[in-house]
Amino acid sequence: MLFSSYEFMLFFLPAVLAGYFLLGRVAGKMAAHFWLVAASLLFYGWFKPWYLWIILSSVIVNYAFVWKIERLPAGGALRKALFALGILFNLALIGYYKYADFLLANCNALLKTDFPALHVLLPLGISFFTFQQISCVVDAYKGVRLANLGFVNYALFVTFFPQLVAGPIVHHQEMMPQFDRPESLKPDWRHLNCGLHLLAVGLFKKLVIADQVAIWAARGFDSPDPLTFFQAWFVALAYMMQLYFDFSGYCDMAMGLGKMFNINLPINFNSPYRATDIQDFWQRWHITLGRFMSHYVYFPLGGSRHGLFRTCLNLLATFLVSGLWHGAGWTYVLWGGMHGVALVLHRLWNAAGFSMHRRLGRALTFLFFLFSLVLFRSSTVDHAVRIWRSLFDFSNMSYETIRVLVRPDFSLHASILLIAALTVICLTCKNAVKLSISFRPTWVRLAETVFLLTWSILTMARISPFIYFNF
Amino acid sequence: MLNVSSRFAGLRVRIRSLMGAELHDARWFWTAVGITVLLLALCGLTVYVFNPYMRYHKKPLLSPVYDDEYRMVPHLLETADYDSLVAGSSMSLNFSLADVRQILRWKKPLKIAVRGCRAATHKLLCEKAFKNREVRHILTAVDVSILAKEPGSHYIPLEPWLYSRSLLHECAYLFNADIAFGANRDVIKAHLDNAPRLNPDLMFNTDDCSGRARYGKEQVLKALRSQQRSETRWIGEMKQHDATNLVERMMHNFDEGYLSLIRAHPETEFVLYYAPYSDLYWGCVLDEEMLDFLLDIKARINGLLHAYPNVKIFDFQAETAVVTDLSNYKDISHFSPAINRLILERIAAGANRYTPENAGATAEAVRAIARQGAETLRQMGL
Numbered sequence: 001m002l003f004s005s006y007e008f009m010l011f012f013l014p015a016v017l018a019g020y021f022l023l024g025r026v027a028g029k030m031a032a033h034f035w036l037v038a039a040s041l042l043f044y045g046w047f048k049p050w051y052l053w054i055i056l057s058s059v060i061v062n063y064a065f066v067w068k069i070e071r072l073p074a075g076g077a078l079r080k081a082l083f084a085l086g087i088l089f090n091l092a093l094i095g096y097y098k099y100a101d102f103l104l105a106n107c108n109a110l111l112k113t114d115f116p117a118l119h120v121l122l123p124l125g126i127s128f129f130t131f132q133q134i135s136c137v138v139d140a141y142k143g144v145r146l147a148n149l150g151f152v153n154y155a156l157f158v159t160f161f162p163q164l165v166a167g168p169i170v171h172h173q174e175m176m177p178q179f180d181r182p183e184s185l186k187p188d189w190r191h192l193n194c195g196l197h198l199l200a201v202g203l204f205k206k207l208v209i210a211d212q213v214a215i216w217a218a219r220g221f222d223s224p225d226p227l228t229f230f231q232a233w234f235v236a237l238a239y240m241m242q243l244y245f246d247f248s249g250y251c252d253m254a255m256g257l258g259k260m261f262n263i264n265l266p267i268n269f270n271s272p273y274r275a276t277d278i279q280d281f282w283q284r285w286h287i288t289l290g291r292f293m294s295h296y297v298y299f300p301l302g303g304s305r306h307g308l309f310r311t312c313l314n315l316l317a318t319f320l321v322s323g324l325w326h327g328a329g330w331t332y333v334l335w336g337g338m339h340g341v342a343l344v345l346h347r348l349w350n351a352a353g354f355s356m357h358r359r360l361g362r363a364l365t366f367l368f369f370l371f372s373l374v375l376f377r378s379s380t381v382d383h384a385v386r387i388w389r390s391l392f393d394f395s396n397m398s399y400e401t402i403r404v405l406v407r408p409d410f411s412l413h414a415s416i417l418l419i420a421a422l423t424v425i426c427l428t429c430k431n432a433v434k435l436s437i438s439f440r441p442t443w444v445r446l447a448e449t450v451f452l453l454t455w456s457i458l459t460m461a462r463i464s465p466f467i468y469f470n471f
Numbered sequence: 472m473l474n475v476s477s478r479f480a481g482l483r484v485r486i487r488s489l490m491g492a493e494l495h496d497a498r499w500f501w502t503a504v505g506i507t508v509l510l511l512a513l514c515g516l517t518v519y520v521f522n523p524y525m526r527y528h529k530k531p532l533l534s535p536v537y538d539d540e541y542r543m544v545p546h547l548l549e550t551a552d553y554d555s556l557v558a559g560s561s562m563s564l565n566f567s568l569a570d571v572r573q574i575l576r577w578k579k580p581l582k583i584a585v586r587g588c589r590a591a592t593h594k595l596l597c598e599k600a601f602k603n604r605e606v607r608h609i610l611t612a613v614d615v616s617i618l619a620k621e622p623g624s625h626y627i628p629l630e631p632w633l634y635s636r637s638l639l640h641e642c643a644y645l646f647n648a649d650i651a652f653g654a655n656r657d658v659i660k661a662h663l664d665n666a667p668r669l670n671p672d673l674m675f676n677t678d679d680c681s682g683r684a685r686y687g688k689e690q691v692l693k694a695l696r697s698q699q700r701s702e703t704r705w706i707g708e709m710k711q712h713d714a715t716n717l718v719e720r721m722m723h724n725f726d727e728g729y730l731s732l733i734r735a736h737p738e739t740e741f742v743l744y745y746a747p748y749s750d751l752y753w754g755c756v757l758d759e760e761m762l763d764f765l766l767d768i769k770a771r772i773n774g775l776l777h778a779y780p781n782v783k784i785f786d787f788q789a790e791t792a793v794v795t796d797l798s799n800y801k802d803i804s805h806f807s808p809a810i811n812r813l814i815l816e817r818i819a820a821g822a823n824r825y826t827p828e829n830a831g832a833t834a835e836a837v838r839a840i841a842r843q844g845a846e847t848l849r850q851m852g853l
Contacts, residue, residue, distance in 0.1 A: 006642040007639055010642060189496030192500050193496055193500050196503060196504075440493055441495075442491050442493055443491075446502060446506075449503045450506045453503075453507045454507050454510045454511060457646055458514060458646055459648050459649075460646075461632055461643035461644075461646075461647050462649055
């Protein structure tokens with residue numbers, strides 16, 4: 001089930017909210033938590049019922065590992081073995097479902113073998129719920145006490161529907177204590193209001209903004225013809241806006257929904273396009289992934305404790321892993337590598353004692369991310385190179401060429417204005433999460449919420465614009 | 472003057488304080504939810520009352536605009552009163568239902584033709600019709616080249632909430648900005664303009680309704696120069712890729728989209744016709760070395776159909792007077808409503824009837840037309 005669907009907005013959310021608070025009042029915490037787990041599984045199984053087997057087996061096996069590891073003495077061989085098995089299980093699960101075909105294709109190319117592709121369907125959110133559980137296994141092994149580790153609570157931590165499919169990647173230490181608080185079972189109108197407002201903002205960002213610019217980006221990236229200078233810049237910017245408004249919109253919805261259940265989910269996007277350097281960027285973009293990568297990849301590799309050279313290598317390795325996490329393809333790995341190299345350069349720049357004007361840094365970071373996204377979105381490296389070339393191809397400088405990407409639903413100037421306005425908003429305005437901190441239940445906020453919510457719901461099912469064959 | 476400006480200042484302060492005033496938390500929540508529900512309900516009500524795609528009732532507040540066949544046909548099949556169908560692709564879109572009533576003497580015909588109609592779409596729509604009404608006659612075009620398309624595919628993605636009914640699909644239909652603001656606005660505008668698209672006899676007509684179509688050599692050549700070659704080229708490329716599979720696919724599509732219906736409904740008369748594409752179309756087909764292949768598929772289809780007494784086949788592809796006169800066309804295959812009327816007249820008179828005896832002569836005539844078309848293309852440098 002998607003947040004941006006009729007079934008979710010009109011039926012699922014009201015029923016689950018009402019059921020949660022009602023059960024919390026009449027039947028207690030365990031019943032309310034059980035209800036939330038059941039609802040979350042319904043939410044997940046709605047996509048494809050067989051997904052449930054994967055998530056349920058993953059939850060049960062990981063819970064067993066964590067439960068047992070916690071009870072074994074530190075330093076024991078069995079504890080170590082279980083820890084290794086737990087990590088292996090998670091890596092095998094994600095490896096099979098996400099990377100099997102990628103590995104087979106590379107194996108075939110390298111060893112001249114002929115293994116057929118498995119065409120395994122990728123279960124939604126597997127990267128997110130697997131990473132969350134890896135963190136549990138690691139923490140249990142390290143001796144970090146997992147608060148109130150009953151099975152239902154553990155299942156709730158993993159499957160809690162607002163963050164199940166696309167994050168934010170949450171940590172048990174920030175979630176479980178929140179579920180445990182008795183006041184989380186009672187409706188808090190402040191939280192409900194703020195959550196509803198965030199949900200409306202997120203829906204609007206996703207459905208009205210991201211989905212529109214996505215059409216333009218897709219037309220450009222899927223075009224068989226080479227793009228002109230202005231087309232290439234328009235398409236790259238459109239994709240940059242699509243990605244931000246789509247993903248941050250989703251995270252706003254997740255945070256809003258969490259808030260409605262009295263759960264604070266961590267912030268995932270903090271105006272990333274306002275970053276003044278690449279390090280700053282990664283402290284603002286997909287923050288919870290960065291946090292996970294730092295804790296479970298970068299620090300275990302040694303972090304910055306072993307000199308500049310090792311630090312740079314660790315950074316590069318961490319970002320290559322991060323690239324691979326984003327998708328099973330070399331374009332993603334290279335994309336991660338690009339960011340790793342940028343961070344290394346930034347580290348060396350700082351170590352040499354250089355500095356940069358904030359505005360110049362912001363512009364450079366913005367442009368670097370735009371260039372890197374071309375690789376992220378392209379199907380092959382050659383495809384990305386073609387678009388990079390177009391970004392500097394001055395042979396056709398007519399901005400009218402953008403028209404073919406935006407018709408028939410938008411005029412040329414309206415589309416350029418929209419992309420420009422979105423860029424300015426990203427660069428100058430407060431983000432939704434910051435706005436929600438100072439949320440007050442005023443008439444203005446009410447009008448805003450009603451407008452965004454209504455408009456979003458009305459655009460959930462679009463009649464796809466279709467350019468009929470001109471006969 | 473001072474008094475006025477101080478009044479405005481006072482008003483501004485009042486508005487600002489009102490806008491900034493905080494509501495009780497629970498009241499804010501229920502007001503937001505309540506107004507949203509109210510707005511959605513209003514939107515749904517306008518969609519229900521205007522009923523622009525004829526989903527809910529036969530007689531909407533204003534008669535609908537018949538210009539979006541893919542969105543209207545699934546609903547017309549449920550709400551309209553009909554006993555016969557005009558089906559198929561764009562070849563059938565320009566039939567006037569008044570002509571069908573008058574010339575073929577069918578009492579209550581409904582047009583369910585859609586552009587680029589593929590086998591799966593044909594089957595889907597006809598089955599829906601059989602499910603809802605007793606259908607006595609179906610007039611449908613057979614476009615042999617379209618049978619080469621992917622089995623089960625449609626010319627455009629069919630929105631599931633338009634083609635099937637469930638609670639969620641009703642929500643998607645009723646709470647929909649494209650319908651509430653787009654389709655409803657089109658209805659109102661068409662009534663203000665008294666547009667011919669409001670005439671149900673001309674539903675989905677690509678000529679009189681839109682007013683855009685122009686016929687003649689110039690229009691045909693313009694279309695041919697822009698993109699029409701691709702229409703015949705892709706099938707040539709497919710054949711080169713895997714000719715045996717292509718034959719199987721086309722026969723499978725014909726069986727799925729047409730024969731299965733003919734078999735399942737022996738009580739219904741199926742009037743199938745091969746539309747008169749222009750000689751330039753056949754010239755393109757010849758250039759792609761596809762002519763014999765398509766004529767062979769057509770012969771196989773006719774061979775299969777011959778066994779069914781509820782089928783009548785008419786062939787207009789060798790109608791030299793029509794296909795060599797480009798003033799009848801707006802591109803290499805699409806002709807004017809006058810030709811649609813001519814087709815009806817010929818069918819009513821029993822002319823152009825396909826028989827195993829005249830099949831060979833018709834194929835030869837098409838070959839001659841194709842050679843002539845190819846020669847014309849060469850002369851024009853196309």
